[in-house]
């Protein structure tokens with residue numbers, strides 16, 4: 001089997017995938033048509049796909065304007081979630097955690113609960129159609145008032161285990177550093193709400209350290225930890241996994257190219273690592289391509305891809321039953337000597 005055949009056939013897990021940034025183009029076209037707007041896919045691709053010469057994370061975030069505008073009704077959210085997950089299943093993604101910020105999808109009159117329920121319906125549809133397993137991560141946004149984010153966390157807590165898997169903090173990290181969110185995450189801990197945090201996406205190691213100190217079980221990106229053995233040791237000791245999204249990091253200029261990806265450095269430091277797409281449409285990427293490029297340009301081996309699969313299962317915000325099925329899928333593909341055999345499952 002060539003590497004690309006192996007990567008295509010390998011079961012994959014995407015723990016870092018934003019719903020709005022992954023709105024499939026045909027779905028966007030249908031939603032906009034319902035709004036009375038005619039768009040062809042080429043124009044949509046130009047509007048939503050990040051330019052090759054993207055100057056910054058802020059410019060990257062501007063590509064979300066159109067998908068956010070599209071996703072303001074229950075039907076649109078449901079359709080997007082279903083179509084995105086079906087597309088993920090086509091490349092043999094067996095478990096997907098879709099994340100979104102309900103607070104930015106309420107312009108059409110939806111409540112936070114209704115928005116989450118709509119996404120959950122779409123994902124469940126895809127589960128029935130393809131066998132993919134899914135979860136929802138509810139994102140607080142850095143630019144929103146603390147009260148809005150707190151209210152959203154409380155709503156998410158009510159739906160934990162009933163659609164919602166965990167929470168996250170997303171948005172413009174450079175303008176809103178981690179120390180402004182202490183109250184928010186103290187409340188998450190008080191509520192018993194597991195969370196990941198986007199941190200270290202803009203060069204700040206302090207944000208990663210602070211997120212870990214506040215109780216983050218995972219770090220979104222964490223790329224700035226590269227070259228900081230003490231920080232990596234802290235993450236490894238606490239078992240905090242890093243959700244790496246190399247294409248997105250190249251586009252936002254955190255790393256120069258795939259050869260600069262810290263994925264293998266993190267793994268060698270004992271940090272659990274998962275590979276995510278971040279934004280399938282905005283970043284113009286899928287998980288097969290991420291692994292292919294890591295293999296071609298960063299020297300990722302099959303054994304390391306296998307380790308990433310099992311680390312991803314361990315990192316997943318999923319119940320024991322789902323994890324057991326994912327471990328079994330991994331052992332079925334990678335063989336009985338795969339690391340998951342030690343899980344006791």
Ligand SMILES: [Zn+2]
Pocket residue numbers: 016018170198220278
């Ligand atoms: Zn992200």
